[in-house]
Amino acid sequence: MAKTAGIVIIGNEILSGKVQDANAAYLLHELRLLGVDVKKVSVIPDEVDIIALEVATFSRQFDVVFTSGGVGPTHDDVTIEGIAKAFGHRVIRHPELERLLRSRYGSELNEARLKLTEVPEGAVLIREDSLWLPAVAMENVYIFPGIPDLLRQKFESIKERFRDRPYFLRKVYVKEGEGNIAAFLHDLLREFPELMLGSYPDIHNPSYRVMLTLESKDEAYLHTALERLLAMLPGNSVHQTL
């Protein structure tokens, strides 16, 4: 069970605009469905010291941390070294990973591929039947590959361990602009201070101007707040409630 999470996306290719990241959006969507509150996403370069500092900070601040990228066999794959440094540990070759790679590559298991057996000392392997290579976790940091298909495969296999109480979400589409409804939202939050209330203008949609989102882990509280909001808003201003 995880209440809060942070995501660290590692890769010069993202920061330099050559490759568009898809992993943050995927993890944000999945973690929300699991009831996990993601507090921060960082995108940082393939540099050991920067990775070490970011992972150490995230690991202290959040219940769980997910990293994406920088775990392949080439020179720019320095995530393992960075995470090891974050915890003041050495990098070791994990015997179980070496056995798995040896059975796959045989005599083609060169120095570069042996890099795939490296983990921070003290890391644990998470074996799942669906995974050829186990997932790797160092304390509360889950180390994922950057290739989206592989990241999804690993996350899918282990995601149930993060499940928390679900969020309940309702949406109200409003035909008035934000400037005309801001005062109502303000009043609603005074009555329902625990409500997670979002207001998102859409300048393209012809049927409504603002999407309001109401969220809570307490379904009854959410229901009451929604009723109150609908009573407050001027007649005719609601396009749709979902």
Add this chain to the structure above:
Amino acid sequence: MAKTAGIVIIGNEILSGKVQDANAAYLLHELRLLGVDVKKVSVIPDEVDIIALEVATFSRQFDVVFTSGGVGPTHDDVTIEGIAKAFGHRVIRHPELERLLRSRYGSELNEARLKLTEVPEGAVLIREDSLWLPAVAMENVYIFPGIPDLLRQKFESIKERFRDRPYFLRKVYVKEGEGNIAAFLHDLLREFPELMLGSYPDIHNPSYRVMLTLESKDEAYLHTALERLLAMLPGNSVHQTL
């Protein structure tokens, strides 16, 4: 002219997976074309203290900072307050913004809309003919709206002020897996330590297995490094060079 940059994306809707961010990818792509080296992207919630801390840190670390989101008229729009706090300044209503909004909204300029005139004290307006509302900058922090169309419009209008020497980029698509070429890449970097060299596997493309990217602001250096790499790689292993 800006050598380094950081991007701060502000919005609970992104972190909660309700809305997928498009602004980071846009800015990363545009800034690279301008020759600017983006060092970090953060996605953080609509919370004054978190915004203040992140913006203060980014402002010290990078030449320029771009924020996206949290500048509308509703309760969850607290970016201006956060940025003001980052610099230890008050929030004020800017007379020029008030004049512009008054000419647009007339008697409909209510309290909520007046929030759109707020800036950190000491902020400057950047007027461009193409912009109805000027862009706002506080020291080296450029404050953009979260709505992608509006962000793009503002960025397009002011982007030339950030232009630096361009990056030159070449790509080599290789039919071998990373495990078989890692040693060559390592050797190449020993000879060309200033080369920005990336290696990105593609598990879906039938014609190649890895895209190598070579980058430099020195075109001659890049050219020599590319020639050297092509001489190193085994015959037949190069699918395409772009």
